[in-house]
Amino acid sequence: MIKLDGISGFVAVAESGSISEAARRLRLSKSVVSERLAELERGLSSKLLHRTTRKLSLTEDGIIFLERAHRILQEIEQGTADIAERRGTISGPLRLSAPVTFGRMHLGPALYPFLAAHPKLQLTLDLDDRRVDAAADGYDAVIRNGAISDSRLMAWRLAPSRRVLVASPAYIKESGKPRSIEELERHRGVFYTNRGVADWRFPSSGGAVLVRGQMGFGVNNGDMLRDAAMAGLGIALLPTFAVGAAIEAGKLEIIDIGVQPELEYIHIAHSQGRQPSFKLRALADHLRAAFGTPPYWDPAFPA
Template sequence: MMKLEGVEAFIHTAEAGSISAASRRLGLAKSVVSERLAELERFLGTRLIQRTTRKLSLTMNGQTFLPRAQRILREASEASAELAERSGTLAGPLRLSAPVGFGILHLAPALCTFLAAHPDVDLTLELDDRFVDAAADGYDAVLRHGAVGDTRLIARRLATSRRLLVASPAYLAERGTPGSLAELEGHSAILYSNRDVDWRFQVSGGWTAIRPRAALRVNNGLVMRDAAVAGLGIALLPSFFVHSELDQGRLVQIDVGAEAEGAELFLAYPRDHSASAKIRALADSLRKSFGDPPYWEVPRSP
């Protein structure tokens, strides 16, 4: 009989690219994952993975079996979740991906609230600032800040966020405070390297792009925030990164007479299967934790 634990070991090995990485994802010893793979191959009567000392690759039969294995495991998980939902509980694995900065500042506390209400959910959260392919990388859902253009995904809106121009008081004292988009172009900028370097602002004729000189390019919002606090330059950051620093006076919001392009937070999941009860419950829990409007958009009392 084919065991689901062997199917799971195969899927994680194929997606992660190595048995070692799969064992870390599963929280199992490498030898256990290897044995489960070997048992699955014995049952199927074919080799699924070609192992060499330098790399791991799927055989032709492994490539054929992978999408079916993913469907088998997903349907088993969804069936288990449906039965749990009927009994009034949520249970089983839930694998999420989210950006590092937002995950540390806001998602982690909100997930603790969710797990306290649903202790039988086996949650795995992976923080990564690269663009994660939820459909191909085996995630049940991903948190996205900004538009979800992937037609393979369905997105549930969680919260809004503005993007704010900010700088330290020391930087503005030395370089001056820009009061227009034209003046802004002459300043040093801290840019996010994982999106277009242009800063987009809404003006009377539609949208205009500003291309400031880069003092730093980095793919992490927390590093950008800290660089702005240190006086390296002006940053355009989501309000959820800088609301505390603005309240404390460590950063100052800059008004250039035009509003920067905003963004929304979404929980996105693959379109090829309907949202499980766990994903629906998670989205509802996150929306409640963040608030409407979200707490990072609400001015704090002095």
């Protein structure tokens, strides 16, 4: 008899490409996942995976069965969600990914009361500043700051995310405060490297204007980027959720060059084609209410 835990184990291995990673996602031992796979293959009388010392790959039968296995798990997940919605309960596993700075400063405090109100929800949150692949990495949803370029994802807006140019009072005293895009280009910058090249983008009537300041420091973490700006290493373009408190405390000053960066949004995104669960929709509604419009981290910054 084919068991559901064998199907879920096979899907996890196929998506992650390794038994070790699948075991981590499922919170099981490698030996348990391996045994479930072997039992599934015996039940199907077919080999689903090619196993070598370096990697796992799907057999022809594995490729065919994977599509059906996805459907089976999705139908069960949707059926469970439908029953939960009828009963008004929120329960079961939910795996999310979010950026480190936003997760630490704002997402965590918003999540805690939601989890306390729904003790049967088993939420796992991974904080990572890289752009994870929601489907391949096994996430039910990802939370991101900025545009969603992945066409495989369906995104819901949670809150607007304004960005501002900032520098420390010490840097401004030493180097002056630029008043235009042309002046900004002559200043040292601290850049968020996960956005790619070291530049800032501003809208204009003729299209986007890219400003490349002098590279002072590059880092792939928002906390360190803010701290580098406070240390006087240069000018940074940062979301107000990361620098609002530092501005109010006088540790950073807003730099006005006569043009505002494009408005971005905090999104929660899930894989296209998958029916969003009741618990995911409930979480999104809770986060929108918790962040507010305008968001609570923007009280000192007029629109």
